[in-house]
Amino acid sequence: MQELIKKPLNEVDIFFKSCHHDPEKTVEATLDFFKKQLDCSTNDLLKVPSLNDIPQEQLMLGQLVRFRCMIQDMYDPEYFMPTFYKDDALVTSLFRDPLDENFGHEFADSRPVDRYTWHCIAVPAENEWVNNGYQRESNTSASIGADLYTAARDEEVPVKKRKSEQKAISDMQPLRYQCFPLSTHHKSCIVKVYSHTTCLGLNDVIEVVGIISRFPERAEESQLENICFGTDEYFFKNPPTSVIPRIHAVFCKKIFHQNPLLGYHIEEENAILRRRMLEEAPKWRNELMSILTQALLGDEHTAEYVLLHLISRVYIRHDVLPLGKFSLNLRNANAEHAKLLAQLFSQLLVKSHLVEMSLEFLNGTKFIPSKDYDLNRIESGLLQLPNGTHLICDENALDAGQLSAVGVENFKALGNMIQNQTVQYNFGFHRMEFDTDVPVLYVSQGKGLIRCDFQVKLHPVKPVHQLPEVTATIKEYLTDELLLNLRRYITITEMSDHKLNEEMQRTVQDDFVSMRAANPTMTADDLHNLLVVARYVALSKGELDLTLESWNHAKGLEAKRLASCA
Known part of the structure; x- marks a missing residue:
């Protein structure tokens, strides 16, 4: 050789x-x-x-x-x-x-x-x-x-x-x-x-x-x-x-997943490891929940939504609808929360990046890739990212002032990517739309300026001034062996397929009829969100088929989230 x-x-x-x-x-x-x-x-x-x-x-x-x-x-x-x-x-x-x-x-x-x-x-x-x-x-x-x-x-x-x-x-x-x-x-x-x-x-x-x-x-x-x-x-x-x-x-x-701990073919080279990680998924789920709950100052409900966000991906596109996307607006969170979560994501995920959305940054940064016809090449922008990149967008950095035309365009482009998982490249005479898969955690004090798939309000049990102590505790807790297993767990659950069998389909339909009767304002979009939550609840437990237990768990999560954000 x-x-x-x-x-x-x-x-x-x-x-x-x-x-x-x-x-x-x-x-x-x-x-x-x-x-x-x-x-x-x-x-x-x-x-x-x-x-x-x-x-x-x-x-x-x-x-x-x-x-x-x-x-x-x-x-x-x-x-x-x-x-x-x-x-x-x-x-x-x-x-x-x-x-x-x-x-x-x-x-x-x-x-x-x-x-x-x-x-x-x-x-x-x-x-x-x-x-x-x-x-x-x-x-x-x-x-x-x-x-x-x-x-x-x-x-x-x-x-x-x-x-x-x-x-x-x-x-x-x-x-x-x-x-x-x-x-x-x-x-x-x-x-x-x-x-x-x-x-x-x-x-x-x-x-x-x-x-x-x-x-x-x-x-x-x-x-x-x-x-x-x-x-x-x-x-x-x-x-x-x-x-x-x-x-x-x-x-x-x-390269589909880029995790060096799993080789090039999860299905072929690491079939045994994959099965073992799915069998042990409840254990690693509990470990990750414990870490995220600490990072969010004791709020276990919000921690679970962050966990579901971590293992999310666009698994298929139906017409123009990207199925599986899970953008999350974390409300009542400050800049220190954003930095702590960004630091944690960098240790757990393959690709992540913190975007501090200051006025200067929005007005002075190129978000949208464009065509340079003089050199006949694509001039890159912040949103030209590979699939699976997690963005942590911190709205707390947005100070008082006026957005320029560039800033407004950047804001719209970010919103379009969050909602549709597409980026419209600027080719001068026209825009060309490219599909993407970039999960976004949007951190803000109040309701975010950009609409996300889910918004959850942070209810800390501990005071915010304890964040430095919490950061030190998490750093000490994350041993090399634990990190190795959590990194494998996140990638394997994210890449796994999920099914909804006929029996559970009937259960979901019956429950939707009951929920509509109790709450006439419930829409098909609400059901879609509930199914997305149920998908990731099941996968986070290592279940490749939705079970009644995970479905009921998802319903409880959504009911509590909607009540807290009302």
């Missing part, structure tokens, strides 16, 4: 010859080979050095690398000549850049082929424990990467960055920052994709494995000097590899 990591292009060249110099067959054979090699063996996949963990300077030209990332933009297809003549021999430019092998300029008698180009960024809002977990999982990568780095360093002569490269970096940096929705995780790469059958899309989180391009210094300088003959768009999308690594993908896999 180490030889394959070090010299993957040898395999490409072998397939090129065995496929009689046919570019399409070469691509197909190469992708099939690496899929069998990497998709069937998680151990082999983890041996490939990861750009998430290793600086690109420690990677050698033409070696295999991995990158766990989000597809931030998908550029137009690019066309290139797949074959060249070098020393009178026919060679291929597939899975590499021409400068990599110092190809000549004599094209072979073949038609151009196309490939896709993606701009991929480190997963936004990914919490620190997730990255640490992947690093531990890939403990062999560091040693292999170090070996390759030593070999590369021995072969190359260190040269200081030339002025042309330094200028390119400084000119490009402000534009690069606009490609990231958040102010952290500024790592990205350009991915060249040769498969035309991929079903991946914008904002998907993927693990891409590919062949890295790192140009020699002289070739890089020559490219930079000649780039003035190209357009700004070309310069932006083909930056120096010292600034943005370039990866020619041989294997891509969509």
Whole structure:
């Protein structure tokens, strides 16, 4: 495996010859080979050095690398000549850049082929424990990467960055920052994709494995000097590899849950662990309830709604209705509550982010992604987030003043995402709607300015001034072992499917008739909310079918919530 990591292009060249110099067959054979090699063996996949963990300077030209990332933009297809003549021999430019092998300029008698180009960024809002977990999982990568780095360093002569490269970096940096929705995780790469059958899309989180391009210094300088003959768009999308690594993908896999404690396939690799966690779900539910109740100063009812929010997701879309969404407005809570919950979420969830909604932030931050037609790329915004990212929005930070036009648009966009789980990207002449799945906990003193699916009023048993003591107590209580189990519990319950059998369907219908008779103002929307609560009550207990006990529990929760918010 180490030889394959070090010299993957040898395999490409072998397939090129065995496929009689046919570019399409070469691509197909190469992708099939690496899929069998990497998709069937998680151990082999983890041996490939990861750009998430290793600086690109420690990677050698033409070696295999991995990158766990989000597809931030998908550029137009690019066309290139797949074959060249070098020393009178026919060679291929597939899975590499021409400068990599110092190809000549004599094209072979073949038609151009196309490939896709993606701009991929480190997963936004990914919490620190997730990255640490992947690093531990890939403990062999560091040693292999170090070996390759030593070999590369021995072969190359260190040269200081030339002025042309330094200028390119400084000119490009402000534009690069606009490609990231958040102010952290500024790592990205350009991915060249040769498969035309991929079903991946914008904002998907993927693990891409590919062949890295790192140009020699002289070739890089020559490219930079000649780039003035190209357009700004070309310069932006083909930056120096010292600034943005370039990866020619041989294997891509969509990551659905991103929890390093569960592997890539919950159903396949961890079926036993999954069954055990569902069997033990009541135990971990009680543990999580205890922690959340402490964080909410003794309010067990509110803590249960926060727990249900933690395991929520959009599990299906019926026409335009996203089923399963569980945005929660936590009322009577101050900024300290928001910070404590954000800190707790960062320890339990894969992805989370605190948004302090000050007037300055709303007026000065870009929420909505937009199309930059000069560079033909998507300029990111705060709401360009991967599915499963939990936002904690703190309305307490909103001070007196007037929202600008940008602030009003941001507020509307956030409200639209909370209510419909869609984000309307601004393409100048029109808006394009993208589905998303971003659960939002909206913290406010009174009723939130943005309508959420559920609102619950905090009734603390302990005084608010004890929050620092509560924070310290929770920190001490959360041992590494407990955190490990809670992280598994949350992901497994969130990803599990839930059914409503025929008997329970009749029970729900009968109860709805009875509730309508007792309260004529009850609507179908109220029933929908009740079913959503019942779904997550059952899943939180490890039940894949709704039971009568969980249904009655959900009815009690909703009755108490509605009474307290009246």
